[in-house]
Amino acid sequence: MVERRSMEKRHIYITALHLYHGGAEMAICNLANGFAERGYPVTIWCVYKLCEPVYRLHPSVDVEYLTGDKPNRQEFLTALRKCHLLTAFREGMRSVGILYRKNRVIMNKIRAVKAGVILSTRLEHNRILARYAQSGVLKIGQSHYGEHFDKRLAKWIGREYIYLDYFVLLTESLRVEAEKIMRKDCHCKCISIGNYLEDEVQKKLQAVKDVEREKIVLSVGRLSPEKGFERLICAWKKVSPNFPQWKLVIIGDGAERAKLEALAGEIRVTFTGNIAHDRVLELMKQGSVYAMTSYTEGFPYVLLEACNAELPVVAYDVPTGPGELVRDGETGFLVPDHAEDIYCARLEKLLRNPDLCQKMGKKGKKYVERFTKQNTLDQWEKLFY
Known part of the structure; x- marks a missing residue:
């Protein structure tokens, strides 16, 4: 078991797209709860507020909602399927704005943190974390999904993640695969850590x-x-x-x-x-x-x-x-x-x-x-x- 440090616990910031139903969302809540129970201050940065958190959160976990937006992918696809071209154009433009804002607010939050741990939980958040986090921050990127890295994605990850401290994968097979695509001079270490039940x-x-x-x-x-x-x-x-x-x-x-x-x-x-x-x-x-x-x-x-x-x-x-x-x-x-x-x-x-x-x-x-x-x-x- 890890020895408990007497030093002050580092603040942990976790990124999330939303806290609605889903395995990734349950994993985020479980980790936040586990860290809080061990005495860490925990803040979840949540891009969308689709509802109140579906899964239990420890009373000390702070949730910050970063935008008033909601994703409109389904509206866009429905308009395309029905050949409502004007509606599809409007929804497409709205989607571009939502995408810009959601990445911008995450970037601003990451830039503002001077110390502590930032745990990003999506591929695009990992890229922003690697680029914009300050030197006093421990930068941990994570993937909650079973991505297998095609040539294009592998090249993108190898280029964008080099300044992360850790890239955490859910399985050992994904860790081995991720390690192969990292540059030899890469600072980032690939680690496998699975999920657990509360x-x-x-x-x-x-x-x-x-x-x-x-x-x-x-x-x-x-x-x-x-x-x-x-x-x-x-x-x-x-x-x-x-x-x-x-x-x-x-x-x-x-x-x-x-x-x-x-x-x-x-x-x-x-x-x-x-x-x-x-x-x-x-x-x-x-x-x-x-x-x-x-x-x-x-x-x-x-x-x-x-x-x-x-x-x-x-x-x-x-x-x-x-x-x-x-x-x-x-x-x-x-x-x-x-x-x-x-x-x-x-x-x-x-x-x-x-x-x-x-x-x-x-x-x-x-x-x-x-x-x-x-x-x-x-x-x-x-x-x-």
């Missing part, structure tokens, strides 16, 4: 009464293209006729919802929209299987929660994310990406065998116990001194 979440899962598992396949996430819910619905269309007592429950909301509901048609799929986090945990304790069909992931909190709720997982083995949290054949199944027939077969195997579900679920909970709050915060604290 103690409160684990207590809530433990507090939910153990009931007989219902015949529910559960999936949680933002209804956007990268989450691949259309793949899940297509697989469920093939599987569900053989299992008339089972239903698929999809928790979350987003721009793809209407499209996904239309794709589901009359098959047994329930879309809950965004619901309270406590209710998500209850459903995880009631369900029998967790299904993930994302095209890309970072270090998915939802899988940490599912494994802690003793749900076996079926997931596509995309480059990062599921492979960090699922042991194929032991705690669930990792399926080669795009192999829909294999995905359906693995899902059917679990639906036919409740004893296997229970066995894998218990192993899954044990497997993710290593992602503890103490270990994760100790790794972060080593960077501060």
Whole structure:
């Protein structure tokens, strides 16, 4: 465990786009809480105020909202799709203004800090931090997503991140990849630190009464293209006729919802929209299987929660994310990406065998116990001194 310093704790500033639903947003709140509990002054700089923070924040964590803007990407895309060219032009110009302002306010905040730690959580914020932070500031860039660095992105990161002190990736495979693209004379060190579940979440899962598992396949996430819910619905269309007592429950909301509901048609799929986090945990304790069909992931909190709720997982083995949290054949199944027939077969195997579900679920909970709050915060604290 990291030795506690008697010196005054450094102020930690964390950048965020918003504090609405999302794995990255939960990670930001968890880190802020963990740092605050260890005595650090913590401020979150939040670009958009879409709502009050969805996830719990420690009373001492300060949140500063930097603009009155809200993103308008969906309005712009809708206007384009409907060929409303004048509206699309207006929304495009508004989007340019929003982009300029959101980068400007982050830059101004970073420039004004003379000492402490700044933890930026988005690729563009990392670039601004590397360029504009003062010399007395510890500069830590972070990626919450499972980016694999194509040639253009690799060149951009290698050029823009050289003056960061640390670039923190969620998985070891991403760390190795990032290290390869950094220049040899680069000041920045690449580190891998995963996520953890708040103690409160684990207590809530433990507090939910153990009931007989219902015949529910559960999936949680933002209804956007990268989450691949259309793949899940297509697989469920093939599987569900053989299992008339089972239903698929999809928790979350987003721009793809209407499209996904239309794709589901009359098959047994329930879309809950965004619901309270406590209710998500209850459903995880009631369900029998967790299904993930994302095209890309970072270090998915939802899988940490599912494994802690003793749900076996079926997931596509995309480059990062599921492979960090699922042991194929032991705690669930990792399926080669795009192999829909294999995905359906693995899902059917679990639906036919409740004893296997229970066995894998218990192993899954044990497997993710290593992602503890103490270990994760100790790794972060080593960077501060």
